[in-house]
Amino acid sequence: MELLPSAEPVRLIEADGTAVPRRVLPGPTELRAAYRALVLGRRFEQQATALVKQGQLAVYPSAHGQEAAEVGAVLALRPTDWIFPTYRDSVALLTRGVDPVEILTLLRGEWHCGYDPYVHHAAPQCTPLATQAPHAVGLAFAAQARHEDTVALAFVGDGATSEGDFHEALNFAAVFHLPVVFFVQNNQYAISVPVSRQSVAPSFAHKAVGYGMPGVLVDGNDAAAVLSVVGEAARRAREGEGPTLVEAVTYRIDAHTNADDATRYRPDEEVAGWLSRDPVARLSAYLTNSGQLNVDVEAAIAAEAEDLAADLRTRLVAELPPPADELFAHVYHRPTQRLRDQAELLRAESEER
Incomplete structure (x- = not known):
């Protein structure tokens, strides 16, 4: 088993939309589905x-800029496989079929998770770095014990690779030969900390060697390459060949969040260079040049996207504030006495107003 990743990221489609020679691409149906999701x-x-x-x-x-990594990773899996997203993986959830309003409920501060994880086989979005990795490993461990045909994929950022939970998850998954794909989205910055300050390894994918699992480096702005690489990692996991560490090399075009000023730590020239590698434009150019995408289909998908945005605006703005007693819902399967007392106190105070 080859453990070391290639020196250059796996790429199937160049930035200008031309196919890399002597490479096998996913089929037209898969690529058109990826373009729509992008x-x-x-x-x-x-x-x-x-x-x-x-x-x-x-x-x-x-x-923005990382969509191909999230879309490709999700579409490479079966709907029955589980994904463990971070706070930045809303596009992955959208691709999985989660209602856009339910995705954004967390980011409104109303719920810790606005969707049913069991319906979508998607764990709640995780804000603490790397804590979702042991969760993915735990689910895979249970699936293996139950002889279930399930693969778990853990989305991880480059900053999260510096956390202890990341290393513990990889080690446990490798020792027990679990069906897990660790998917590192290397978007070059952990907030303002560049990759060069996170690790001096040749790549994050190289870290797989220390755990006895294969590491694969992939162009994270190439949806076709991500589909192919994650699909192969999922196949290995499903067939009992153990975990894989995949590093998708990509870039966060926007700031870390709306509270961040990215101009303080990265130059405009760097951002402009990555804009020329845009994942949506890349796949669009390939599909158009190969005759798999025409103006009518492109317009129909664009119109669908506008409908999605309009529906999201309407429903999110129209939503009423959640009832105050929802603070106590789903905290425990069986509410503790202290929690019941707090709920009763809130009800009493509300009635006095």
């Missing part, structure tokens, strides 16, 4: 960012 994801990103500026969201961690 367009919807980009429009969702734009709308969510606008909603923050309008005061409808408390915060929004943008994934």
Whole structure:
């Protein structure tokens, strides 16, 4: 088993939309589905960012520029496989079929999770760095014990690779040969800390060697390459060959969140260079040049994206504040006496007003 990643990221489509020679690409149906998901994801990103500026969201961690990594990773899995997203992986949830309003409920500060994880096989978005990695490993451990045909994929940022939970998760998964894919989105910065200050390893994918699992480096702005690489990692996991560490090299075009000023730590020239590698434009150019995408289909997908944004605006703005007693819902399966006392105190105070 080859453990070391390639020196250069796996790439199937160049930045200008031309296919890399002697490479096998996913089929037309898969690529068109990826293009649709990219367009919807980009429009969702734009709308969510606008909603923050309008005061409808408390915060929004943008994934503009990273959409191909999230879309490709999710589409490479089966609907019955589980994903463990971070706070920046809203596009992954959208691709999984989660209602856009339910995705943004967390970022309005109303619920810790606005969707049913069991319906979508998607864990709640995780804000603490890397804590979702052991969760993914735990689910995979249970699936293996039950002889279930399930793969768990843990989304991880480059900053999270410096956390102890990340290393513990990789070690446990490797020792027990678990069906897990660790998917590191290397967007070059952990808030303002560049990759060079996180690690001096040749790549994050190289870290897999220390745990006895293969590491793969992939162009995270190439949806076709991500589909292919994560699909192979999922196949390995499903067939009992153990975990894989995949590093998707990409870039966060926008600031860390609306509370961040990215101009303080990265130059405009760097951002401009990555804009030329835009994942949506890349796949669009390839599909158009190969005759798999025409003007009518492109217009229909764009219109669908606008409908999604309009529906999101309407429903999110129209939502009433949640009832105060929801503070106590789903905290425990069986509420403690202290929690019941607090709920009763809130009800009594509300009646006095």
